[in-house]
Amino acid sequence: MRKKIISGLVASVFLISSSCQTNPVTGKKDVMFMSESQEIALGKEADPQIVAQFGLYEDPNLQRFINEKGQQMAKISHRNNLNYEFKIVDSPVINAFAVPGGYVYFTRGIMAHFNNEAQFAGVLGHEIGHITARHSAQQQSKSILAQGGLLLGMILSPTIAQYGQEVSQGLGLLMLKYSRDAERESDKLGVEYSTKIGYDASEMADFFTTLQRKQEEGGQAIPSLLSSHPDPGDRYNTVHQLADEEQRKQNLTDPKVGRNSYLKMIDGMIYGEDPKQGFVENSVFYHPELKFQFTIPTNWGYQNTPQQVQMGPKDGSAVMGLTLVPGNSLQEAAQQSLQNYGLQPVESKQVTVNGLPAIAVVADPQQQQQQQQQQQPLRTLTYFIQHGGNIYSLMGITTVQNFNNYFQVFSGSMQSFQVLSDPDKLNRKPERISIVTVPKASTLAQALRSHNMPDNRHNELAVLNGMQLSDQLPGGTLIKVVKK
Missing domain, CATH: 3.10.350 (Membrane-bound Lytic Murein Transglycosylase D; Chain A)
Known part of the structure; x- marks a missing residue:
């Protein structure tokens, strides 16, 4: 027994020591179970999913701007060997995020809230810092591998309930919450990198204040930049101090701000929701291009992306999502969809929803899946509705214990689905x-x-x-x- 214990300890020490890699930023040895080639592969896998999830914002000048500044900054970073890609995605949410391997994304929502080039550059450096310091690689195994599947993740995590869908490894990276130490390190790198390309890094501190005000204004979650963040006041003062020190270190006497140039560049940018992608008014979701509408349950939050409308109460005790599903018929679409989600039908019937053919299905995760999750059993109600050559799935998910309480909420929203014909909604401009x-x-x-x-x-x-x-x-x- 003693020999086995010693052998096990030796094997553990060998595994940890063989997994130690030099951190490009600190120069110290870190325990890392992901190689650089694996980081790059993960980024390449995630990128098309992220672009499909949000879509790219159609503004060649802005896309050129983020790529030029990003490549300029990447060259002076601690990992200038990576092939970086920088993209603006078409989402009103205020966010910027990075995935391993050199992929950085800014939403049009955050671009709208910058007030000069220096603010943008500071946040750009912050996100590149997460990549160069390998924060995503350090966190990915804990955050991604622990998600345990679509249904469990959605029902147990308010964050995933708000932002998630079939969360793959790539998209799961959007939910990463870095530690306070990692955020501080990225702030420091953001200051260093933006100063090196000539910008006034103290402007980044002012933008963090804008983010804090925005969050307080509407209770909006800002997943990356403010998650697990240090105290805003301390962070503001620290970034200003770091900026002053970095400017003296680099002998930068006239740092760029670029206020007017930046404002002119975003003149005409879509602000808030783009109606053609769907919008909510008085708790009703309207989609002018696909010509449908349905009611969102009272006091539920929602998020709209090109792939899905996600809804749920603030406590995360239920979630409902609308997606397009493939199939040549309602029956085929329902069967394939349930199979893809690993659901076993409990009850199914053909119905009509405001003149549209539909199938209503109550289904549970397959027994093996429930046992693997080792959580409260889940139950779903799904309406498959045919309209305009498409088949829509409206799926509600909660625990078996809560299902009766949510059944009327789910079915009421699903049965409100109807053809959109109001000219005011069909012709709404952003x-x-x-x-x-x-x-x-x-x-x-x-x-x-x-x-x-x-x-x-x-x-x-x-x-x-x-x-x-x-x-x-x-x-x-x-x-x-x-x-x-």
């Missing part, structure tokens, strides 16, 4: 950022009123501009307003 000039000295509030911005949106626009409503603006100042 809001866009408009860059305007303040004609004479005034406060931000006065400038917004002069451009006919309603008072009930002034606080939102103040955050969008990174200002306070009482701020005094000189004549000729450029600001953001929102117009159809």
